[in-house]
Amino acid sequence: MTEAPTKKPTSTRTPFFTRLYTGTGAFDIVGKRKRWYVMFGVLMLICIGSIIFRGFHLGIEFEGGTKLQLPARNAAGPITTEQVTDVFSETLGRDPASVQLVGTGETTSIQVKSEALNVGDVVRVNQALVEQLNPIAADGDTGSDVISDSAVSGSWGGEISRQALIALGVFLVLVTIFLAMYFERWMAVAALTALIHDVVITSGLYSLVGFEVTPATVIGLLTILGFSLYDTVVVFDKVKENTRGLLGLTRRTYGEAANLALNQTLMRSINTSLIALLPVVGLMVVGVGLLGVGTLKDLALVQLTGMTIGAMSSIFLATPLLVDLKMRDPRFQQQAARVRNRRENLARKAAEREAAVAVTGEPIAVDLSDDETLESELRQEKAMAAASSVPARNPKAADAKRGRPAGKAAGARPSRPTGKKRR
Template sequence: MSEDDTKTTSAAETAGSGGEKTSVFQRLYTGTGAFDIVGHRKRWFVAFGLLILVCIGSLGVKGFNLGIEFEGGTQIQLPARGAAGPIDEDEASDVVSEASGVAASEAQVVGVGRSATIQVRTSTLDSGQVVDVKRALFDEFQPLAANGQPSGSVISDSAVSASWGGEISQQALVALAVFLVLVTVFLIIYFEKWMAVAAMLALLHDVVVTAGVYSLVGFEVTPATVIGLLTILGFSLYDTVVVFDKVKENTRGLLNLTRRTYAEAANLALNQTLMRSINTSVIALLPVLGLMVIGYILLGTGTLQDLALVQLTGMLAGVVSSVLLATPLLVTFKMREPKYREQAERVAERREERARAAQAEGEADGVDPDDYFDPGDDAQLESELRKEKAVAAAASVPARNQKARDRNRGRDQRPRRSGTPTGKSTAGKGSPTGKRKRS
């Protein structure tokens, strides 16, 4: 295969050739545009559309598995150790269900060691049912008090009102609305309206998918879940803003150029930040996994489990949407504008003209690598960026490296000395002010 053929090979074929220079991992780290994410945006739209439909359908049909804080109920608590040894939470749940005639909704161990307790939650019980449940638990397990003797006083009960969970949900919705309004205003000021719209749609996707996963799997929704849902919004938006900032940098002055379309420039920006998005997500998920392991497996705390679970689900949805949804949406919105469609047509016309000219000159393959730009080729990408900067400077377009241009401008404006410098060599050559050296 000739050198020109190698340069015009597609990014996918180049990445899969197996060579060290063209390996997938190297192109992932260097961000040369080997992955055509924007070019396949219709596939992503179909996939995300189906996912959202499934989540919305589950929310409408199945709904949420609301915790006791939202529905109200009674919570029975007793030590996790009895006269016969450790008490199993499932056995305690069965005893509560038999004594009260109401199925227990949840039973879990909270804490470790001597301070470990068992919490059993049911729907609201009257005073007679609570007395029967306490008596049945004491007769079955003989829970130990702090002095090591069985005691019925260590079995406690508490009533949870559904209004408390409703108040938390209302405050969370208010906080969410204020957050979305402020973020939208910021994105419009810092970027532009289409970037703000794309970021908000990606953020809405994260919320719907996270809620849909909870509905599909049947995870219990608690106030900790609502709080965790608010925390993932900032993470998802942060990753999207980083990608959009690179898109803004790559597309500066693009309408005056004919070497790359807006979709190609946006895809290059996405590839340049792809490895960063992956690294950020992995590092961010490690403490969440630690929170889940320590909070649930070691401490047995349901609140930490709920908080870690919603963050894990939301972060995964956020990184996927920031890579595969936000930027493709932005490109779709931008290409609806006539000026960007006309610029893309000029790029295509220029490449066709150069290809015909190269074929007319009798080149071996009839393809000029300067016209058929392969973002997966490192050498061609570097040459392309140099040419683009040169064309931008000739067209009076602001250069990408503003600091370097300012240094060059300052160097050109330095005052120069006038006249001829004086010295022995000049005086010896007969300058008017110098003296001739005697022989």
């Protein structure tokens, strides 16, 4: 006699991408906020330490220096940046700050940036480049005339930095006022904390890796501020909708409602970040790899770093921080206690039912008051969410709000009774 094959239990776990797409609160982001705090805190300390002790690799626009520019071709073909670097190093005994291609086609040139050089050093470098590389301009000219040199003052970069700091301060003040008026005080505090985090982390990564800081870097740093706030405002708007009237309900705590809002907007945040990063990656590939424009590299690099950090902070930092700030309010603490008491009551009743069934084998009467209260709160939650997102479309209700009689057009005159007039 053969035994019947046993069926393997089917897995009831919902696939990862299904949970991500449906946004039913399957990812407990707010509940694990302590680990996010530790992760971002360690990263912040590393970046701040690098900024203080290591500093930044500033370009000549900030420190001052000399800039040389020569055509990128000669009679034998194109001139490479490595050849120019070798000639510069052999002539002066030190390496240039940067050597990069600028322009496209026949107008392509090589730009050399170094620390400030005196007149003798500039003449020696020019002669060495002409003798060893013999660059040819687009119009066919050769010799030292095709090589241009200029001195760059550090005061220009300092002026850009001051203007950038002023712009940053004005931006933060205006954003604080807007968020405090549109949302509330603690949402403004959480959003600004995430914004400062993004600026510090992006700046710290530049310090750690040693990327050169140019005016294009400063401009790119200012552009990521709006993106960082955009995603945070979207999440906070959903949190505001989910927590409307929460103090009178016992279905969810503030943290659970905020976590649900994060899950409901998680797919949107990921899609928005990916779509925003694609043009930046294209800017790096085309602008740097194909065109060889150094300014585009500086701009794209800071945007790529800042947008990635901004997307992470809007998900893992801003909303968890908001929950901790809101839970300092005694009203939300009492509401969370009522939620716990209701759940403990339901768990106790369920355990009593199971114990009674195990003893007598028959179900016992169940008090449905808690279930009915939960269903009522669920209907109330849905009604408030619908009222906040869908405008009223009932003309009678709209007329009643404006004080007009229902069923009559505005300005209509009452009809007169038919019949003869009395004399």
